[in-house]
Every structure is written in C-alpha cells, then in structure tokens.
Amino acid sequence: MNLLPQLFWSFLQIGLFSIGGGYAAMPLIQAQVVDAHNWLSLQEFADLVTIAEMTPGPIAVNGATFVGIRVAGIPGAVIATLGCILPSILIVSVLAYVYKRWRNLRTFQDVLSALRPVIVALIAAAGLRLLLAALFPEGISLQGLDPVALLLFLGAMLLLRKWKKSPVLVIFLSGGLGAALYYLTEAFL
Amino acid sequence: MIQSNRSESGKGGGGLENRLAKLFLNSLLISACTFGGGFVIVTLMKRKYVDELHWLDEGEMLDYTALAQSSPGAIAVNAAVLVGWKVGGLPGMLLAALGTVLPPVLILTLISYFYAAFAAMPLVALILKGMRAGVAAVILDVVLSLGGKLFEGEKVFNAVLLAVAFLLSFLTNLSVIWLILAAVLAGGVRALILKKRRERP
Structure with a gap:
C-alpha cells in the first residue's frame, strides 16, 4: 500500500x-x-x-x-x-x-442532568491528580512536598478566585515565576 | 431584518462574521494553552465561552463535556466541534476544529525537526514544572464554580452522584466511559420515576 x-x-x-x-x-x-x-x-x-x-x-x-x-x-x-x-x-x-x-425534551433533560454531577466529579478527580503530581513530584510523603509548587498553586488560586484573572495568564505566569523560583532554589539551597 | 441583526449581536457582540473570527481566534488561543489533557481545554472553554462571551450557558457546557468525553477521538477536538456548531453552524464547526488542531500541528512540526535538543533544555523543563501547579489551580477553580451550581436544584441526588463518581474515578482505574454510561442509566431510571410522578394526578 x-x-x-x-x-x-x-x-x-x-x-x-x-x-x-x-x-x-x-x-x-x-x-x-x-x-x-x-x-x-x-x-x-x-x-x-x-x-x-x-x-x-x-x-x-x-x-x-x-x-x-x-x-x-x-x-x-x-x-x-x-x-x-x-x-x-x-x-x-x-x-x-x-x-x-x-435538548428541550423533558426526559432527555432528566437523563442529562444526571450526567452533570458526574462530569464535575471527573474534572475534580483529574484536577486533584494533577495537583498531587505537582505538589509531590517524588510520590506522596511529608518530606516530599514541593514548597515552590505549593506557593505557585496558592498564588494561582488567589488570582483566579479573588481577582478573576484569566486562566491563560495564570498558566503562563506560574510557568515563568516557577522557572525563576526553581532556578533560585537550585542555585542557592 | 434589523431585528434579527439585533438579536444576533445581543448574543456576544458583532454579526456572524465577527463571531466566526472570534471563535477561530479563541480556538487557536485556547488550544495553544492546553497543557495536560482534555479536561484542561474544557475548563478554559468554560471560562471563555460561558463566563466571558456568554455564547453558551453552564448546563450546555457540561453536556458538551459529557458528549466530548464519551465520543471517540480527542476531547479537545470533540468539544470544539460542539461549540463550533452551536456558535456558527457548519462554518463555525470547521473553523473551531481547524483552530484547535493548528497550534499542536505547527508546534509539533517544529519540534519533530529538533526534538532531542528541545526535551533536554533545562529551562523548558523548569517552566513546565511551574505550569503544572497553575494548570491544577485553573481546573480546581472551574470545579468550585461548577460544583456550587449543582446544589441549587436536586441536592441529594446530585451530591450522591458526585461523591460516588469522584471516589470511583480518583481511587480506581475504572474507565471514564463506564462512569458516564452508569450516569446515563441512573438518569434514565430517575427520568422514568419523575415521568410517572408527573403523570399521577
């Protein structure tokens, strides 16, 4: 072929x-x-x-x-x-x-409405898994917590929830700031 | 004529052409920022199309997510096709799909010519490490705002479904497909019960 x-x-x-x-x-x-x-x-x-x-x-x-x-x-x-x-x-x-x-059929809506909480749950599980992988890059333990990642996550949450900043901005900001912080901690600690 | 123009513009600014251009540009932008799988793109779409442009309501976005997730193919492309049809018919669908596919195709074309050097760059690795925390925050932010809305109507039913689905998805390797099928089944049973209840005098 x-x-x-x-x-x-x-x-x-x-x-x-x-x-x-x-x-x-x-x-x-x-x-x-x-x-x-x-x-x-x-x-x-x-x-x-x-x-x-x-x-x-x-x-x-x-x-x-x-x-x-x-x-x-x-x-x-x-x-x-x-x-x-x-x-x-x-x-x-x-x-x-x-x-x-x-869409506007009552029965169809009833069926779909059961999907919505499940989809939110799936997104939540995916997000939590990503968060744990970011916070504990070497596997979950007390010593394994990455303080830079925790700081970035809390900062990002604050920007998103309190000041309603755009997600794209938050992602790029955490990338740039993260690179700088990781570089500094590796150089001086 | 004037009236129909007005109702068009009321739905997100500008005429159809303007909306198609906006749809294409936003698809490009959203796709270029989707690090980390299908759920990330869905959360970015929700922020843009539901919260900012008001082209869809929250329920529609969740239904689209379910449809995109349970259809074959990449979730990002599936979701773009659904949003595209809704916003601009056939041209909207094609533009949204093209806009979603173009960034990864261009980036991968560049990378495949010198991929070994790219993967070894320490700065790239550090930026990506930092981005992971930001992406997790974006997803959980959307979960919080979507989750709140669920408890306005059918509180108990929604809470039970949410908790069971979350635990199964987080703790087991069960495929997403089974969870969605189970939810459709639960929804079907409930729809029958509600129908019976409504028919009773």
Missing part, C-alpha cells in the same frame, strides 16, 4: 477507537505506529509521549503530526492529522444535531 493512504488509515483507526481522551489513545498509537508499521522505535515513541505531555494539544494530534513528518514530511503530517480528527468531526456533528433537536 502507498504510504500516505496507509498513514491516513492508521490514524483514522486511532481517532475512531480512542474513547476517553489522551490516555486511551496512547496504547492505540503504539499499536499502529510501533508494532504494526515500525514507523517509530519504542524509544522514539517514549520521546513522543514526553513531547506530547510538554506541548499543548491532544496527544493523538501531536502523534499524528510527529509520525507524519518523520514518515512522509509535511504532507504526511497533514494527512495523518486529518485521519485522526475525521471520525471526531463526523460522529460529534451527529451528536450536536441530536442534542440540538432533543
């Missing part, structure tokens, strides 16, 4: 079968890219995961671009990315229509 259609087909499958976000996509990407086609070595795949975590954007899209470029240059990146988002666009568009059509 030609390389570009193969890339498209592989990433279409990744887009179609990864339900539940980035961590669900990871094993699928590995199966296609490392095991089935040898487009990346296992070491390169580990690098891809690291890069994906350090850069913005969904891991499937990051992976599609990274693999596409290495296999077939810019056209490869475009084709692989298209393949990976096409199932989303088609399926979710149908859902958007269904939602718009039935």
Whole structure:
C-alpha cells in the first residue's frame, strides 16, 4: 500500500477507537505506529509521549503530526492529522444535531442532568491528580512536598478566585515565576 | 431584518462574521494553552465561552463535556466541534476544529525537526514544572464554580452522584466511559420515576 493512504488509515483507526481522551489513545498509537508499521522505535515513541505531555494539544494530534513528518514530511503530517480528527468531526456533528433537536425534551433533560454531577466529579478527580503530581513530584510523603509548587498553586488560586484573572495568564505566569523560583532554589539551597 | 441583526449581536457582540473570527481566534488561543489533557481545554472553554462571551450557558457546557468525553477521538477536538456548531453552524464547526488542531500541528512540526535538543533544555523543563501547579489551580477553580451550581436544584441526588463518581474515578482505574454510561442509566431510571410522578394526578 502507498504510504500516505496507509498513514491516513492508521490514524483514522486511532481517532475512531480512542474513547476517553489522551490516555486511551496512547496504547492505540503504539499499536499502529510501533508494532504494526515500525514507523517509530519504542524509544522514539517514549520521546513522543514526553513531547506530547510538554506541548499543548491532544496527544493523538501531536502523534499524528510527529509520525507524519518523520514518515512522509509535511504532507504526511497533514494527512495523518486529518485521519485522526475525521471520525471526531463526523460522529460529534451527529451528536450536536441530536442534542440540538432533543435538548428541550423533558426526559432527555432528566437523563442529562444526571450526567452533570458526574462530569464535575471527573474534572475534580483529574484536577486533584494533577495537583498531587505537582505538589509531590517524588510520590506522596511529608518530606516530599514541593514548597515552590505549593506557593505557585496558592498564588494561582488567589488570582483566579479573588481577582478573576484569566486562566491563560495564570498558566503562563506560574510557568515563568516557577522557572525563576526553581532556578533560585537550585542555585542557592 | 434589523431585528434579527439585533438579536444576533445581543448574543456576544458583532454579526456572524465577527463571531466566526472570534471563535477561530479563541480556538487557536485556547488550544495553544492546553497543557495536560482534555479536561484542561474544557475548563478554559468554560471560562471563555460561558463566563466571558456568554455564547453558551453552564448546563450546555457540561453536556458538551459529557458528549466530548464519551465520543471517540480527542476531547479537545470533540468539544470544539460542539461549540463550533452551536456558535456558527457548519462554518463555525470547521473553523473551531481547524483552530484547535493548528497550534499542536505547527508546534509539533517544529519540534519533530529538533526534538532531542528541545526535551533536554533545562529551562523548558523548569517552566513546565511551574505550569503544572497553575494548570491544577485553573481546573480546581472551574470545579468550585461548577460544583456550587449543582446544589441549587436536586441536592441529594446530585451530591450522591458526585461523591460516588469522584471516589470511583480518583481511587480506581475504572474507565471514564463506564462512569458516564452508569450516569446515563441512573438518569434514565430517575427520568422514568419523575415521568410517572408527573403523570399521577
């Protein structure tokens, strides 16, 4: 098979079968890219995961671009990315229509209203997990608490809750301030 | 004609073209700042589209999150497609999807040419370490504001669902899909009970 259609087909499958976000996509990407086609070595795949975590954007899209470029240059990146988002666009568009059509139905609303607390709970659990990973980078223990991270978190909370600052500003501020503080503590302590 | 223009502009400023431009730019900006998975983008979208621009209400945003989470594909792209349809129909959907995909594609294109050097840069690692605390704060801030609203109506039902879902999600490796399906089931049962109760004279 030609390389570009193969890339498209592989990433279409990744887009179609990864339900539940980035961590669900990871094993699928590995199966296609490392095991089935040898487009990346296992070491390169580990690098891809690291890069994906350090850069913005969904891991499937990051992976599609990274693999596409290495296999077939810019056209490869475009084709692989298209393949990976096409199932989303088609399926979710149908859902958007269904939602718009039935939204005002009483029964539909009753069902949806049970989803809302669960979604808030899922976001809370994801946030708490991230917070614990930031506060205790070496695993949870009293000595393991990272005081810089705690300071950044409390400062960010204050900016968001009390002064209603924009999240984008808060994220970049904590990045810049964090780098400076970590650098200083490493240099002088 | 004038009236329809007015109602359009009442929903977030400017005509349709203006809104599409805003939608595209905000999708770019939000996507470029989403470090750390699908839930982060949803919380940024909520702040922008619900709190600032008033294009959606809070309930819609939560429903979209549930739909985006339980559909195949990246949560960020799914959520962008839903918001795009709502704000600007088919062109809105395409622009929102493009805006969401463009930043990671451009950044990864650059990085894949010299990735080993990038990952080893100590300054990059320190910035990212600091950002993690900020991202956690952004997510928990949205949880606090969304959580408060849940206890205005069906207090007990919502509190039980919230607590059970939180514990299962935090303490076990149960896939998100099962939690969402269980919630749909619970909602369905409750919808039937409510319907029976309403039909009774």
